[in-house]
Amino acid sequence: MHDATEATTTPKSDDELKELVSLARLVAYARENARDLNAEFSAYCLDLAFGALIQDLDRSGVSLSHESGQDSSLFGTRH
Template sequence: MTAMLPIETVGYDTDALKELASIARLITYARQSAKGLNADFPVWCLDLALGAVLQEMYSSGPQAPLLDNGMEEMNSTPRH
């Protein structure tokens, strides 16, 4: 049985996040190919795989500070 680690103890580095992003791109490509072939079951399986990879990326990455900085920059930009 696999033990679940809290998110704080995982500590992915940027290389690991890049690897996960590459896997997500690969799954997306395979999903689009399967969709073009009208292969419903593989599309469904690849949807699940993509969701799992994206969940891993978002749960392990530093998304909160990036969102805060981006919102501050958007709000401070003068609008014409």
């Protein structure tokens, strides 16, 4: 596992940024499924994970606003 200070100072490659976005999509999808299933604690934990991923992306220069509700439009919708 990476040191927290290393993770904030090491620039990410395009491939790493794509992987972070993919991971954020996966977590957003799982979070919505948990909400639909009324799995409140799981949805809460996934929401925390999603917020952490958004922070990682913001620190890497990818600006996605979680608060504005853009996560569903940027990360796609469930089918």
